[in-house]
Amino acid sequence: MSALLEVRDVHVHFGGVRAVDGVSFDVQEGTISGLIGPNGSGKTSTFNLITGFYSAKAGAITFGGEPIIGRAPHEIARRGIVRTFQNVALQPDRTVLENVMLGMYCNRPSMWRDLFDTRRARRDEERALEILEFCGLFELRAALSRNVPIGLRHTAELARALAASPRLLLLDEPWAGLNSAESSALVRTVRRIRDSKVTVLVVEHNMKVIMEICDRITVLDAGRKIADGTPAEVRADPAVIRSYLGTAGH
């Protein structure tokens, strides 16, 4: 069986810096996969490649068997890959509900009908509220995003991504800056997302969380893949211990 997402030997170079230097990995449908590595190892650059924000110098990326490399970000999003950003990117002066509703216009057929049919907007709002409830943000629906507690902002972004009905969800360091209660709430949410048949690929520095929720983990260092496997395999891998866990703590 072929994987949902196949990344093959991709490169991103900035002048002489090889941010991503020949990385390959697979993401299987219905799993939570992790992409880890020290700072500057090319994790976010890989995300930007998959979502079309960077164009690859070489290599191939296929999603559901279809090549997506070289496509614009919005085309990739419409095919079902939706991401969140490392530096939380909400619209600060809009409410949480408005932010989530933006996600609903991905793949919208005949959008001009919305100009005349106001029932559509009401249905959108209903569904956006359901998603907010799913993510535990229902109480914050009317708050401006700038007033949302820092620990919940990434979750709000995740809710917005869910509104776009993704097939593959890319999360870029969603656990950064969360306290332990928020952290375990997000673990539960991400698991429920996986259980609702959405595949998840997550970049994260929080090793405890990564080892706990991931089915498979890919480890990058200096733009190259150094290990790949289940959490237990990765933890035991000597290359990983040397380059990453050995220096960055345990």
Added chain:
Amino acid sequence: MSHPPGRPNDGSLPPGATARSAEAAPMNAAAAARSRSGLGARALLHVVIIVALLLVPVLFRQQEFLLGLFVKMFLGVTVLMGFLIILGFSKQFSLGQVAIYGIGAYIAANLTTNLGIGFFPALLVSGLVAGVIGGLIAIPGARFVGPWLALVTFAFAEIVRILMARLKPLTGGSVGFRNIPRPEIFGYRFSGEADYYFLFLALALFAYLVTLRFRHSPYGRIALAIGDNPDIAASLGVNVFRQRIFAFFVGSVLAGIAGAAFAGYTTYISPESFGLAHTIQYLTMLVVGGLESIPGALLAVVFFTFSHNQLMKWHPWDLILDGFIILLFMNLLPRGIGGLITDLRQRWALRRGAGTKEQR
């Protein structure tokens, strides 16, 4: 619309989310009731304003000057609503709004004077052509953002102004285009200010409704998101390029229609009416109005139309006073009239919310 297997479609995601928590349900009902009463108040406000505006020409039929002032105000509303969509919502920093308005005026002048086409068909054609030209500017424009787009559109506006002065057979050159026929509808030819009052009121209402529908549809949310951060919009499947062009098109249609009506109103147009200074005036109104607020923009047009008229008595000091008023506005209301409205609304909602809590 086909979903790949395993991809959740409407309703199936997220599972269990439909079971709303018990405490949330009454809150939601209260919120709905609140928004419903808000809706009633808003509808009432609209009706009152429209009825009052319809009564003005009946009550002040003899006061041509006053009616002319209102015509100027309605014209300003039509142009500014278009500018609001382009600059206010999608943050495309255009300085070409008045140039497009001018293009609409010259097209209508040519159609009605030289080709003998009726005023209303000419209005429609001018609007559409202006819209297409606006959309064409947005194509290179979408590659530029912020100050760079301002430069590109500034160059466009200058080119248009120079062409107006040079393309004599089409524009009459710098002396202007004379003897444009007045509008005619079912054999009735427009003459007094009151006739134009109703025409321009209808245009302003049309522009307002278009802008309102645009703002509260996905197009508006998308335009605002592009203005906030185009990467966010693209990451959610928005074709940023296309949506920028569309916003520019809609905003330019409104400008073109306004220009065509202006030509039929003054019966004489010249390049002087379409200089950059006019664009700066509209820009000022947008900023004072709060940049992306519809009621803010409307109030700004009302304020500036009447304040300019008052200040004119002290010419040439009026320009300095005008600048002083803008400074005052920016110091007292940095987020414009729209920001003030939002704050008041929020305070009102909070007080109401507190009231219902006490009752419980």
